[in-house]
Amino acid sequence: MIRAFFLSLGQLGDPVIRRVLIRSLAVTLAVFVVAGVALWWGVRAALAGWLGAQAGGWSAALVVVVEIVTLWLAFRAVAMAVIGLFADDIVAAVEARHYPQALASARPVPLARGLAMGLGSAGRVIAINLVLLPLYIVLLATGIGTAAAFLLVNGWLLSRDLGDMVAARHMDAGAMRRWRRATGPRRLLLGLAVAVLFVVPGLNLLAPVLGASMATHVFHRRRPA
Numbered sequence: 001m002i003r004a005f006f007l008s009l010g011q012l013g014d015p016v017i018r019r020v021l022i023r024s025l026a027v028t029l030a031v032f033v034v035a036g037v038a039l040w041w042g043v044r045a046a047l048a049g050w051l052g053a054q055a056g057g058w059s060a061a062l063v064v065v066v067e068i069v070t071l072w073l074a075f076r077a078v079a080m081a082v083i084g085l086f087a088d089d090i091v092a093a094v095e096a097r098h099y100p101q102a103l104a105s106a107r108p109v110p111l112a113r114g115l116a117m118g119l120g121s122a123g124r125v126i127a128i129n130l131v132l133l134p135l136y137i138v139l140l141a142t143g144i145g146t147a148a149a150f151l152l153v154n155g156w157l158l159s160r161d162l163g164d165m166v167a168a169r170h171m172d173a174g175a176m177r178r179w180r181r182a183t184g185p186r187r188l189l190l191g192l193a194v195a196v197l198f199v200v201p202g203l204n205l206l207a208p209v210l211g212a213s214m215a216t217h218v219f220h221r222r223r224p225a
Contacts, residue, residue: 001193008213015092020086021209076198077122080161083208084118087165094216102220106169121161146149151195159191164217190218
């Protein structure tokens with residue numbers, strides 16, 4: 001896993017990956033900006049009847065607080081949904097440099113399927129983390145329980161999402177299910193590593209791209225026959 005990380009870090013300068021990184025960050029930022037503007041208008045309209053002319057200032061303050069909390073909680077979900085649009089380009093770039101034989105036999109993932117996989121990833125992370133929110137709150141009393149549970153749950157979620165981005169280029173649905181069953185521990189280690197990247201300031205911006213690249217190395221280093 002360490003080798004996969006440093007190989008992925010070393011390929012960030014690749015023109016294709018650099019272009020994907022810029023595009024994915026731009027789209028992710030645009031999603032949060034649009035959501036923030038929509039939230040501001042909605043909150044302002046809701047408060048206008050109570051606060052009159054002061055509604056604009058109060059709604060702006062509330063939106064700032066909500067956006068900060070949302071960025072912390074939902075960034076991974078939004079970023080993974082967005083990276084689903086571009087993951088195939090990342091995987092292909094890594095295969096071109098390190099696994100040319102695999103690239104020759106790969107089937108590019110259609111844009112619609114990549115988007116569906118990304119949205120599915122976002123939906124799962126939001127739904128499961130909301131369901132587990134009471135547990136996270138209870139575990140706050142332990143000091144580290146909440147962080148440990150959050151990393152474990154999101155590492156497990158990432159283990160499937162990242163693996164599927166690569167496996168979809170090389171396997172049909174049945175083969176992918178068998179591959180998931182056979183590679184659970186290794187994929188979980190990948191997911192945990194990328195989940196940690198998502199909570200490190202600075203690296204969290206690179207985490208979706210690094211995760212897709214690392215998943216490519218993990219898949220091909222021990223690809224089943």
